[in-house]
Amino acid sequence: MKKKIFVILVLLFIGGGVYQVIHAEKRVRVEAVAKASRYDSRILRDVWGVPHVYGKTDADAAFALGYANAEDDYATIQEGLLMVRGELASVKGEEGAVTDYLIKLLKTRELIDAKYDTDLSKETRAICEAYADGINLYAAIHPEEMAHGVLPFTGKDVVAGFVFKGPFFYGLDNKIQELFGDKRKREVSQKVAKANPFNPYTQGFPIGSNAFAIAPSRTPDGKTHLAINSHQPWEGPVAWYEAHITSEEGWNTFGASFPGCPVILVGHNPSLGWAHTVNSPDLVDIYVLEMNPDNPNQYKYDGEWRDLEVRQVGIKVKLWGPISWTFKREALMSVYGPTVRRDHGVYSIRYGGMQDIRQVEQWYRMNKAQNLEEFMDAMKMRAIPSLNCVYGDREGNIFYLYNARFPKRAEGYDWEKYLPGNTSETLWKEYLPFTALPLVVNPESGFVISCNNTPFRCTLGEDNPKPKNFSKTLGIETHMTNRSLRALELYGGDESITTEEFYDYKYDLLYSEESEVAQAARMIASVTDAEDPLVREGIELIRKWNLGTELDNRSTAIALLAINPNPDGGYRTKGLGQMLDNIKNYGAILKRFHGRMDPTWGEVNRIVRGDIDLPIDGGPDVLRAVYSIFNVDGRLNRFEDDGRLDGKGGDCHIQMVTWDEEGRVDSQTIHQYG
Known part of the structure; x- marks a missing residue:
């Protein structure tokens, strides 16, 4: 009997909470529709579906952009705005908890609350708030797409996206991630250090622009x-x-x-x-703190012990259905910046523009x-x-x-x-x-x-x-x-x-003759004593390669597969032995699915969207950049399933702009999917 009463009470509690959320959401949706009436906006779409938004004021135009953007991709916008609130785990569960913790460790929201009204012009605040209102209107009209409790989105949410994500473009997330490994990843610098001399041909093929x-x-x-x-x-x-x-x-x-x-x-x-x-x-610096052996929350700074700022931050994680649980985690701050405590040390983080x-x-x-x-x-x-x-x-x-x-x-x-x-x-x-x-x-x-x-x-x-x-x-x-x-x-x-x-x-x-891919191809071509017939066949194909990535090129597939697909995309040569092994292993897959080691590059390299599956030229780090060789869950894209590769990134929004002698502008654009 007691167990039944407990279950009933839990269900009543959940039901009451759900009722309150639904009631609040209805009120917010009504407010979103009412607020939209203040904007004078239009959205026109061209034959490609691209939105051309118009407004009497800049804020009116931003409102229209927010609505059009939500109309096209509300799920991505909602996930992004939840992320910068530190609330992603409340919808995505455990997979969102790390991001939520990072938002709170870096005090992103506190920073915006403190500076939003003072550091941003009223015009900037107006377009951010109008854009958020456009998203809110779409969500109000389409409640079936909306996660519970997310409305209203605000101008501060929009600004938080820039503040939080910007440092990731120069690697802040990677620097923080390495602190959570099993051991310290780098030495602590002592004074009097020499930097490397200038070398314009350092290895590495970043996915970039x-x-x-x-x-x-x-x-x-x-x-x-x-x-x-x-x-x-x-x-x-x-x-x-x-x-x-x-x-x-x-x-x-x-x-x-x-x-x-x-x-x-x-x-x-x-x-x-x-x-x-x-x-x-x-732009990111990691500091190793010298901790007080008698007080784990004190560190030495200029010969004196200082107290860390110690907080317990809550991370609400969705467990099942409407049930969630708020977990507490330690978040620290030192004079240098956000701080994390690990078994191998206590580290502070400082970064450009923080x-x-x-x-x-x-x-x-x-x-x-x-x-x-x-x-x-x-x-x-x-x-x-x-x-x-x-x-x-x-x-x-x-x-x-x-x-x-x-x-x-x-x-x-x-x-x-x-x-x-x-x-x-x-x-x-x-x-x-x-x-x-x-x-x-x-x-x-x-x-x-x-x-x-x-x-x-x-x-x-x-x-x-x-x-x-x-x-x-x-x-x-x-x-x-x-x-x-x-x-x-x-x-x-x-x-x-x-x-x-x-x-x-x-x-x-093409790859330049100076490129590392060309250097690797020459290294492979120099081998004359390979015993395995598959390897010999691959070497001969690479000898004939013109360093091109044309659709009909029959050497490109084995050449690029040999010059080592990298787990993070792109290519980085890892020695002749590894490349010869790649020829043998990937050459066998090409023969299994294509009946030959030299299928055309277009037969292997594909662009896929829904049921459309087309050949695509280009490749990693060529000017017509297409990145199709990635390890997914430890496997090489779809290559091991059918001997083909799907493009995942690279050339996407391409915009070619020209001004003539009279200053008139002509602009042509194309998107990766047309």
Whole structure:
């Protein structure tokens, strides 16, 4: 009897809670519909379904964008906004708990609450709140798509997306993740450390982006060209969303954004355009604290013991149906920043831009800038903590900027290692000025390129930034990707680039003779004593390879499979023995499913969307970038199932912008799925 009474009480408790949630949701939905009446907006869609949103004010246009974005991808937006609230686990269960903890460890919401009204202009707050209202209206009209208890989304939720996700582009998440391993991953730097010398051919093939700007001096007809060619996953929260925003207040920007963003992140207006590519500045520092053996919550700093700020944060995790449980976890803070306690030490984290919430405001100002001076003023805000920027405009100006919020660090330490967390000498409090960044404006060569490569080779000639002018504490990358090598060979090898050539070069399918893939192919081709017949056949195919990724190329599949598919995508050579083993293993799979080791690349490399399964050219780290070789759950994509590979990322939103001699703009775009 007691057990039955207990079960009844539990069910009544759950039922009462569900009733209260449903009642509250109805009220919020009614409010969302009522609030929508204040906006004067329209949404028009072209034949491709791309939204062209219009508003009397900028806020009206942002409201329309929010609704259109939700109409197309509400589930992704909802998940993203729950994530930046620290509430993802309440819907996704255990898989969302890590992100929720990170939001609370970094105090993302507290930072926004403290600075939202003071650090953001009223215009920026208005577009963020209007965008959230557009999402709320869609959710109110479609309650069946809505998770319980999520409404209303707010402007602060929108801003939180920029604040939380921005540092991940320069690797904050990876640095934090390594702290949660079984042992310490890096040495603690001692003073007097030497940095590596400049080497433009460092190994590594990042999944990244391309951007090119060509000035009138390098075109036969006085045109200015800008290529916006980001490489992102083809699906998910950081897949590009194409849109055109127009208002009667002068906002007229066409380009791409991510779900949950009220502004265009890469694109153009009638006067100017810009592209971003990912860079890898060293903006994250990890400090090893010296703990008090008599008090686990004290650490030594400049010879004195200081108290850690100790909090218990709650993480609500969905268990089953409407049942959830709130787990408590320790979150610490030191003078350096957010702090975690592990068996192998206590570590604090400090990173570039960690107290700034103005990222969305900077992008908003970039959207509305009308000339080089206004755009450069927006860039000088330094709120966007990383990402290269390539620019072009109707006046024929171009530039390349290695954008990074560089801390002003003490010389003498190796800042890529962990730092001593017991001294003010390693606690930076200021940032280097904008003038300290690698910047090339209107170079004599008439072009700039950015392909996730070193800023020290972004053009030809003496206008390239000089490594000697930049401190080793900045961690500026020195490698050259294949894409950057080919871009310099193509755009740099043609002194009069036509519009047709501008397009053709972007879709180039070759690996440079200087690239690591070419070096690996030559290494394989030099083998003359292979005993296994499969390996001998593969070597002969690679000897014949033209370093191309054309659809009909019969050497590409075995060549790229041999030069080592990497678990994180891309390619990194791992020695001749491994590559010969790959020829044997993957060559056998090709023969099993295709009847031969040399199927065409188009038979192997595929783009799949629903029931549509088509051949696709290109490959990892070529200018026509397609990333199809990934390990999924320890397996090589679908290759082991049917001898084929699905494209998962790379070329996606491609936007080719041209201004003629009269300053008139022409823009063509394509999405990975058409």
